[in-house]
Amino acid sequence: MFKALSDPTRRRVLQLLRQRPMSAGELAEHFPVSKPTMSAHFSVLAGAGLIEAEKTGRTITYRLKMSVLEDALLGFAHTLGWGKKAREGGGSAAGNSGQKLRTVKKEV
Amino acid sequence: MAAKRMANYVASGLLGLSAALAAANWYLKPERAAAWATALGLLACMTVAFLLVLRRSQDESDGRSSDDSVRSGVAWAGLILAVSLAGKLASTLGASYGADLQERVMMAILGACIVFTGNMIPKTLTRLPALEEDAARVQALRRFAGWTWVLTGLAFAISWLALPVELSERLSFVLLPGGMLIIAAQMIRMRRTRQRAT
Numbered sequence: 001m002f003k004a005l006s007d008p009t010r011r012r013v014l015q016l017l018r019q020r021p022m023s024a025g026e027l028a029e030h031f032p033v034s035k036p037t038m039s040a041h042f043s044v045l046a047g048a049g050l051i052e053a054e055k056t057g058r059t060i061t062y063r064l065k066m067s068v069l070e071d072a073l074l075g076f077a078h079t080l081g082w083g084k085k086a087r088e089g090g091g092s093a094a095g096n097s098g099q100k101l102r103t104v105k106k107e108v
Numbered sequence: 109m110a111a112k113r114m115a116n117y118v119a120s121g122l123l124g125l126s127a128a129l130a131a132a133n134w135y136l137k138p139e140r141a142a143a144w145a146t147a148l149g150l151l152a153c154m155t156v157a158f159l160l161v162l163r164r165s166q167d168e169s170d171g172r173s174s175d176d177s178v179r180s181g182v183a184w185a186g187l188i189l190a191v192s193l194a195g196k197l198a199s200t201l202g203a204s205y206g207a208d209l210q211e212r213v214m215m216a217i218l219g220a221c222i223v224f225t226g227n228m229i230p231k232t233l234t235r236l237p238a239l240e241e242d243a244a245r246v247q248a249l250r251r252f253a254g255w256t257w258v259l260t261g262l263a264f265a266i267s268w269l270a271l272p273v274e275l276s277e278r279l280s281f282v283l284l285p286g287g288m289l290i291i292a293a294q295m296i297r298m299r300r301t302r303q304r305a306t
Contacts (some may be wrong), residue, residue, distance in 0.1 A: 071230065
C-alpha cells in the first residue's frame, strides 16, 4: 500500500476518484502519459486494494476502495509529498515500465 | 490471504481462550452455573458460525465480504468475552485492581471495535449497475459515514481511558447516538439534494 501511495501520479488518480467513479479513458485524460503507463499505475493501485475495476460492456470503470485509515494515509502522503524526489530523479516504477514498453515498440 | 489466515488464527484462539476461561469460572464458582452455561452456549454458536465460514472459504477460492464480517465479528466478540471472563476469574482468585478498571478496558475495546467497523465502511462496494447515476453520492456518503464512525469510536475509547467514569458514561450517551444522527442527517441532506436536482 505504501508503494502505491508513494507515487504522485497514483495519488492524483486516487484524488480524482474521490469525486466519483471514472472510466480508464476519463482518468487518462488528466495525465500527459501513455495508456500503458496509466494501466501500470491502475494495476498497482488495484493490487494494493485501493481501487476496484468494474467492466461494463467495453468500458472499465475504476472506483475507490479505500478504508478510512488508507484515506488518511493518502492525505498525509499528499501533504508530505512522498515520492516527489524519486519522480524528479527519473520517474516511478510504473512510469519506467511504460517508457520501456514504448522503447520496445519503437524498436519493433 | 495471509491477513485472512491471521484473522482465522486470532478468532479461533480467542474462542478457545474464552471457552477455557468460562470453564475455569464454572469450576471455581459453580453457584453461578447459569451464567457460565450461557457464555459457553454463546461461544458454541459463534464457533459453529466460524466453522461454516472456514468451510465455505476452503470451497471457494474467492473470499466473500460477508465471510470477512463474520470472521471479524467472531474475533471482536471473542475478545470482549475473553476480557470479561478473565476479569471475573481474576476477582474470584482474589486479584485486587481498581473497581472501574474492567469497565474501562471493556469500553475501550468497544471503542476500538467501532473504529474498526467505521474504517471498513468505505470498502463496502455495491455493483455499479445497481447504483445507476448515484455512484458518486453513495461513495461520498460511505466515506462520510466511515470517517464519522471512526472519529466517534476514537472519542469513545479515549474518553473511557482518560476521563472519570461518571463523565465517560454521560459522554457515551452523547457520542454514539450523536454519530448515528450525524450520518442519518447527511443521508437525508444528500437525498434532498438529489430530489432537487431531478
